[in-house]
Amino acid sequence: xxxxxxxxxxxxxxxxxxxWSAILPRRVPREPARKAASFDWLVVGAGxxxxxxxxxxxxxxxxxxxxxxxAQKVGEGAQGRNAGFAIDLPHNNDHDPNxxxxxxxxxxxxxxxIDSLEELVRVNAIDCQWSKxxxxxxxxxxEIARTLLGATAAELDALDEPYEVLRGDxxxxxxxxxxxxxxxxxxxTRLLNPAALxxxxxxxxxxxxxxxxxxxxxxxxxxxxxxxTMPGGVRFSARNAVLTNNAFINRFKYxxxxxxxxxxFASLSRPLTHEERTQLGGTLDWGITPAHGIAGATIxxxxxxxxxxxxxxxxxxxxxxxxxxxxxxxxxHQVLFKARFPMLQQVSLDHFWAGYLSLSQNGAPGWGQxxxxxxxxVNCNGVGIAKQTTAGALVAELACDTGHPLIGxxxxxxxPDMLPRRPFLDVGVRTYLAAQKWKGRSxx
Numbered sequence: 001x002x003x004x005x006x007x008x009x010x011x012x013x014x015x016x017x018x019x020w021s022a023i024l025p026r027r028v029p030r031e032p033a034r035k036a037a038s039f040d041w042l043v044v045g046a047g048x049x050x051x052x053x054x055x056x057x058x059x060x061x062x063x064x065x066x067x068x069x070x071a072q073k074v075g076e077g078a079q080g081r082n083a084g085f086a087i088d089l090p091h092n093n094d095h096d097p098n099x100x101x102x103x104x105x106x107x108x109x110x111x112x113x114i115d116s117l118e119e120l121v122r123v124n125a126i127d128c129q130w131s132k133x134x135x136x137x138x139x140x141x142x143e144i145a146r147t148l149l150g151a152t153a154a155e156l157d158a159l160d161e162p163y164e165v166l167r168g169d170x171x172x173x174x175x176x177x178x179x180x181x182x183x184x185x186x187x188x189t190r191l192l193n194p195a196a197l198x199x200x201x202x203x204x205x206x207x208x209x210x211x212x213x214x215x216x217x218x219x220x221x222x223x224x225x226x227x228x229t230m231p232g233g234v235r236f237s238a239r240n241a242v243l244t245n246n247a248f249i250n251r252f253k254y255x256x257x258x259x260x261x262x263x264x265f266a267s268l269s270r271p272l273t274h275e276e277r278t279q280l281g282g283t284l285d286w287g288i289t290p291a292h293g294i295a296g297a298t299i300x301x302x303x304x305x306x307x308x309x310x311x312x313x314x315x316x317x318x319x320x321x322x323x324x325x326x327x328x329x330x331x332x333h334q335v336l337f338k339a340r341f342p343m344l345q346q347v348s349l350d351h352f353w354a355g356y357l358s359l360s361q362n363g364a365p366g367w368g369q370x371x372x373x374x375x376x377x378v379n380c381n382g383v384g385i386a387k388q389t390t391a392g393a394l395v396a397e398l399a400c401d402t403g404h405p406l407i408g409x410x411x412x413x414x415x416p417d418m419l420p421r422r423p424f425l426d427v428g429v430r431t432y433l434a435a436q437k438w439k440g441r442s443x444x
Contacts, residue, residue: 044069132187176343226373
């Protein structure tokens with residue numbers, strides 16, 4: 001097999017306005033790939049799956065050499081642009097109130113990832129505002145509360161998981177805003193700055209891992225060895241490769257017509273003053289996920305007194321976002337922010353950015369062995385911090401044939417379904433999104 005795509009359009013082209021990284025101290029990235037080299041393992045993509053896979057490969061094989069390459073700086077891709085929730089429960093496509101075995105499977109996998117990250121944060125003193133604050137799943141309208149939050153409560157009951165239902169004054173006392181009808185609070189989610197976590201994980205890798213930033217893989221060939229070509233004709237060869245570059249894996253002809261790329265938008269405020277914090281009230285350091293994941297907004301109130309606001313969900317089959325859409329969403333964030341926080345009318349949203357995620361139609365990951373010496377851990381389906389940390393570690397276990405007990409859980413998640421061809425796919429996805437946004441219009 002020889003997989004290659006020459007189009008530069010299948011390389012990341014993120015904006016340079018990620019607020020999570022903008023508020024961090026300056027970091028000097030690792031040098032890009034400059035000369036040919038050989039390794040035992042090549043890991044493509046330094047997101048949560050790639051960082052986790054490289055770390056686990058190094059631990060399992062202390063005498064092996066591992067190259068970890070990323071097209072961008074660590075923390076500037078999707079891994080550093082999300083809302084900063086490490087979620088321990090079924091979420092989005094993972095929900096299935098009638099299948100508790102599936103729910104427990106997701107919980108085992110997610111909690112394995114959270115526990116692993118928590119230990120790494122502790123051991124390496126990673127300053128990422130890691131916080132055991134749980135999560136509020138919020139509904140704006142009574143109807144969405146009755147249907148979607150009701151289904152969530154039923155699933156949590158079936159899974160025998162603790163939760164708390166909050167309404168009215170009780171919810172206001174926690175969040176400071178009266179915008180929501182009700183919420184379900186669960187305690188297991190961790191909150192964090194994702195760019196800071198990504199940087200900390202990258203800068204604490206084992207010594208037998210070499211990280212190369214700003215080193216996009218332009219071509220990948222496989223045979224008795226895997227050969228990656230990067231800018232300037234630099235070639236890395238390895239006995240085995242692990243691909244963790246999410247939707248960009250399509251450039252190597254894997255999971256074609258199986259992954260759905262979407263673009264989301266986020267804003268981050270300046271720190272609130274003491275007076276503004278008093279006006280807001282509530283408790284410090286909380287996280288809201290919307291009961292209606294497509295129509296609602298995700299919000300964080302961080303340890304450093306900022307408000308993170310994420311809203312906007314658009315199909316992005318070319319992995320590009322037009323400037324007109326960015327500007328429209330930026331204005332929308334301002335309006336929706338002020339609607340939820342009328343007491344904070346003078347607070348500016350100083351940072352605005354876009355980020356991409358990958359979904360499959362059936363909610364399955366792109367995970368496992370693709371050929372004799374190529375493995376993959378892609379397609380997080382929207383909750384990548386916990387799940388992709390686990391997926392990366394377990395694909396390393398699979399490649400090293402350790403028989404890890406959670407490998408079976410990963411395999412039971414299945415594989416992404418085949419999708420219709422474009423333009424039929426585009427019409428179908430956009431029609432579905434429009435219908436969902438209309439049904440959930442009260443949650444905006």
